[in-house]
Amino acid sequence: MGDENRYVLEMRNISKSFPGVKALDDVTLQVRPGTVHALMGENGAGKSTLMKVLFGLYFQDSGEVILNGEPVKVENPRQALSQGISMIHQELHPVPHRSVMENIWLGRYPITLNLGPIQLVNHKKMFADTKALLDDLQMDIHPETRVRELSVSKIQSMEIAKAVSYNAKIIIMDEPTSSLTEREVVHLFKIINDLKARGVAIIYISHKIEEILQIADEVTIMRDGKRVGTWASAELTNDLIISRMVGRELTNRFPEKTNTPSDVMMRVEGLTSTNPKSFKNVSFELRRGEILGIGGLVGAQRTELVEAIFGLRAVASGKIFIKDRPVHINSPIDAKQQGIALLTEERRVSGIFPVLSVRENTVVANLRRYRGRAGLIDEKRMRSDVENSCQQLRVKTPTIKTLIANLSGGNQQKVLLARWLLTEPDILILDEPTRGIDVGAKYEIYTLMLDLAKRGKAIIMISSEMPELLGVSDRILVMSMGQVSGVLPQQEATQEKIMRLATQYM
Amino acid sequence: MKLPDKAALRKFVNDNAIFIVLIILVLAIAFQNPAFLSMNNLRNIMIMSSTRIIIALGVGGILITQGTDLSAGRMVGLAAVISASMLQTLDYSRRFFPNLPEIPLIVPILICILTGIILGFANGLIVAKLNVPPFIATLGTMVIIYGMNSIYFAMEPNNSQPIGGLRADFTKLGTGYIGPSGPYSIPYIVIIALIVAVLVWVLLNKTTIGKSLYAIGGNPQAARVSGINVSRMLIFVYSFAGAMYGLAGVLEAGRTGGATNNYGNMYELDAIAACVVGGVSTSGGIGTVPGMLAGVLIFGVINYGLTFIGVNPYWQQIVKGLIIVFAVAFDIAKYYVKK
DSSP states (O other), X not given: OOHHHHOSXXXXXXXXXXXXXXXXXXEEEEEOTTOEEEEEOSTTSSHHHHXXXXXXXXXXXXXXXXXXXXXXXXXXXXXXXXXXXXXXXXXXXXXXXXXXXXXHTTTOOOEEEEETTEEEEOHHHHHHHHHHHHHHTTOOOOTTSBGGGSOHHHHHHHHHHHHHHXXXXXXXXXXXXXXXXXXXXXXXXXXHHHXXXXXXXXXXXXXXXXHHHHHOSEEEEEETTEEEEEEEGGGOOHHHHHHHHHXXXXXXXXXXXXXXXXXXXXXXXXXXXXXXXXXXXEEEEEETTOEEEEEOOTTSOHHHHHHHHTTSSOEEEEEEEETTEEEOOOSHHHHHHTTEEEEOSOHHHHTOOTTSBHHHHHHGGGGGGGBOGGGOBOHHHHHHHHHHHHHHTTOOOSOTTSBGGGSOHHHHHHHHHHHHHTTOOSEEEEESTTTTOOHHHHHHHHHHHHHHHHTTOEEEEEOSXXXXXXXXXXXXXXXXXXXXXXXXXXXXXXXXXXHHHHTTTO | OOOOOHHHHHHHHHHHHHHHHHHHHHHHHHHHOGGGSSHHHHHHHHHHHHHHHHXXXXXXXXXXXXXXXXXXXXXXXXXXXXXXXXXXXXXOSSOSSTTOOOOOTHHHHHHHHHHHHHHHHHHHHHXXXXXXXXXXXXXXXXXXXXXXXXXXXXXXXXXXXXXXXXXXXXXXXXXXXXXXXXXXXXXXXXXXXXXXXXXXXXXXXXBHHHHHHHHHHXXXXXXXXXXXXXXXXXXXXXXXXXXXXXXXXXXXXXXXXXXXXXXXXXXXXXXXXXXXXXXXXXXXXXXXXXXXXXXXXXXXXXXXXXHHTTOOHHHHHHHHHHXXXXXXXXXXXXXXXXX
């Protein structure tokens, strides 16, 4: 048998760059029909980017996609669907207010009467087809239910049914079990096995190693935008997967640590979210002059935890002490008063004001400070403060009146840091502070962090980059499925240990 | 008999809130003055609401796609003026076109509907192809259409005089009826509005176009991925609405027996208000024809009913405003999910 026929899909030597990052570097993926092919790697390893290329959401810089032995160009999701590629993705929402059957046949409704532009929809056929489809897949969903009334698991089943109705030969599932209960996972696996029997290939992205070993036939592991290798899952073990996911050489690209942690600044005891799927029973201490790294995989609820500490999310129980005093934080305003600052993960969504200048972006969390005579803004003081901070943090901007949107990611991040430093916080929480920033700027951010710690600030840094966690933190707290699975002092921490803790409760 | 449980009752109230409000409103007015519940009053409210129903059905489709149309009222005014200018009696002293012979009634009606379609098409192009936000796009065309209408209205020999002397067959469109004269007769204008409502209901519920409009409003990205031609659908819905405004303008002129360039002023806001009160979501994807009808009727009942029981017209304004705000707050609470 020729090589072409062995694979339903080959992605050959795919490369893709974004400004400042090489997201995919010469990645090859070969998927056989009727198998589950798992795609694994740390956050940012390039799995999602590769799948977005396949589904036509991104276009590769180089490399080719071969479907059933034929090179194809997938320019948009529509083309992907028509060529038999479907994606079950949490970000691709259905139309919430319409019924299940309308969502499944969206854009290709069965017609009963065709008067050119006016086409009457054949509801009977649509209902019957949907029912047959759902029955065939043994899905317990009524075709006429509004999608907004369905559970996450049912919506996912519906999306799978939709993929099947498109005659999909390849179904991409991105973290399909992340919000499912155990029983729902069992059901999903039943559906997957059924799909396999029909010759459908599943590309399965997940961090859950147990799950992968159970459901996958082959596993491709990626790291830092490159393919590490592909193995039959029977050859793999938990430890092998972990070591291949993280097995990189640690190069010395971090500034020397000069800070020394001293007395306890903040103590968190048994913090539990009101959302049962989010963080629970989280306790830790944070010291003055310390950088506490928080590691974990997607879904570990790290962002949710720090947002709760900052008053953005509701907490069911637990206590927070700052300098041994119990504090109640119900809003970011409270948090600010308690000396906490938070640089959010999504710089563009909840960080910068793109249409405002560097100056406005710097002072926005602290406008009160510049209230001068008659309640008007004291321009002079504001300018001198902004100029000082920009200089201190080495923000590279033509003037302080430049729009922040025109700055590089690293410089935007420095402006955000300047914003929060002006509030004179004791505790600085940085959520993925170097995401989407080039290497040089990263180094500068690390230097700034160490410098701040040295001056007595207590810093929490959420990071999905292992080397960063290991290189900058004094201690590393690892979360898994909303719980603290361990705290490692820097000297004892290794990539393998962190990854093992990160997958502990999965 | 088993009593319905609380959840089922709440669902019933949620799903039918608009109709319950309408009934309560009617009963409250009838409580003040039982004479309100007469066939004659019902008939008057229906006549007053007819053109508004047609306009609301046009705007409603646009709202479903996350759009809006501020130019609706001015299009109604333009259609009113055009139709009136062509349908004056031959012996009227101040004819708009002194030498125009008597033309079949249907010709000006079609011209007005076509004018609406062309202007709506322009709205659709601006929104779908130039990506101008609907609010701004139609704010612009609203002003432009008023300008065009005023120029037409100012032409010699009319010179911006109110257009009157309309032909009997034309005014009959707005004031005629089927059946014996009296409270039980059915006005043509009401029949037309109801026929249009049925057609729009079929369009929205039974055709691929309707389904696509709901899909676009519910999730534009999903609609695009599923191969729906989003820009074509948007152009269609604005053009269709234009046709509705054209028809409404003709009927409005026929009903009132005249037209000026200020006809239709602010009707778009009434129509949008009626739609949102009727459960159409301005964030798209939600809205039904019965809801739109109920929305228009609520305002009809308020206008007519509160006057009937002698409520100060300024108080009516306050009541209307409160209903708009709370109807939408109620709707949002229904779908709002706390994170």
